[in-house]
Amino acid sequence: MYRNGKVWANLPFGSIQLEPWLIFENKTQFHEVFRDFCVQEGFAVSVDYADNYRYTARCLISDCNWRIHAAVLVDKVSWAIKKLEGEHRTCGRLEENPMVYSAWLCRQLRQDLEANPETPVESLQRMCLERFKIQVKLRLFYKVKCLAREQIHGGFVESYAILPKYAEMIKATNPGSYALITWTDNGVNGERVLEWLQTHYRDDGAHLSGYYKGIMLTAVGIDGNNEIFVIAYGLVDTESIKSWSYFFRNLRHLFAQNGCQKEYWTFISDRMRGVEPALFEVFPRATRRVCCQHLYSNCKTAGWSGTEFHKLFWIAANAYNEYVYDKAMSKIKKYDAAAFEYMTNIEEQWTRHKFDRVVCCDHNTTNFVESFNSFTKDNRDMPVFTLLEGIN
Structure with missing residues (x-):
């Protein structure tokens, strides 16, 4: 059906590559992979348009011409990158990336917190600096630990x-x-x-x-x-x-x-x-x-x-x-x-x-x-x- 398309192959963080007509299972997978890619490459985006059918964003630095456009396919479930234009020539790497938030950190650090729930927030901060090359404020990791605990052991209300x-x-x-x-x-x-x-x-x-x-x-x-x-x-x-x-x-x-x-x-x-x-x-x-x-x-x-x-x-x-x-x-x-x-x-x-x-x-x-x-x-x-x- 999509002869020129390429299905996303779940590449690990650090080796993610985006290209036109890269196809994802659904909207959630596209957003997760795209956020991982932004953090990996050290840039953030400004969203021009986003709904359940399409997504358009450009680099947060105004002088940069990088732009992405993705949309849902005819099956109303799968998503694909339609356009990927420009290069990040004038924007440097962001150490404090606004694309990083608690849910993303929880997804990346969940295995570590499951193995050792008492991991100090200072250790989590060092992990992020070494693995993702980003600086994250300590107070955010307290929320990350709470989210991870809820995902691993269930919510307090449900319990x-x-x-x-x-x-x-x-x-x-x-x-x-x-x-x-x-x-x-x-x-x-x-x-x-x-x-x-x-x-x-x-x-x-x-x-x-x-x-x-x-x-x-x-x-x-x-x-x-x-x-x-x-x-x-x-x-x-x-x-x-x-x-x-x-x-x-x-x-x-x-x-x-x-x-x-x-x-x-x-x-x-x-x-x-x-x-x-x-x-x-x-x-x-x-x-x-x-x-x-x-x-x-x-x-x-x-x-x-x-x-x-x-x-x-x-x-x-x-x-x-x-x-x-x-x-x-x-x-x-x-x-x-x-x-x-x-x-x-x-x-x-x-x-x-x-x-x-x-x-x-x-x-x-x-x-x-x-x-x-x-x-x-x-x-x-x-x-x-x-x-x-x-x-x-």
């Missing part, structure tokens, strides 16, 4: 839309699991709880850094081998009494659903907002421990620090008997009476000699759940479906 089906799939493929999606006017709360019970576990919240933000609430347990196991996790809009109550109510419902009516649970957490009132509303007979690492940070904020206080604090926190505890606290009182008063007025359990001996766990820090939070860090800026699958 939230499939959560109800995902919850049903969890219940169908993991018998005994519990999953619940609750939609509100302000966003979505999603929770999945695995069938695994233990009388001591730690609750915590971690911030999501994706498009919609939010908080991931988790309950991480310690088993008989002193190893961690994720009992429950949920996604909520904010960390508050309401959201923690929602989380604990569903956790208690799961226990009852599996025939566990135990009342005496032990929780350990920092003094985060909303945990204590929500916890005792749902588990009124629970025992609460406070993380000593966070407690020591509070002491430092209050001005009680230094090598001597640090040593005495941890002796008191790790004391397995009252004698060692009292001896350390008496020294703390001599060091600073205000620090002694603050530590003796802590209502939660924090020193080991006060722990219930029935609970075979002597953890007084939340390091084990911080390990879990560290594990999920790379996924917390991803769409929610990718986040949940990463945890799973």
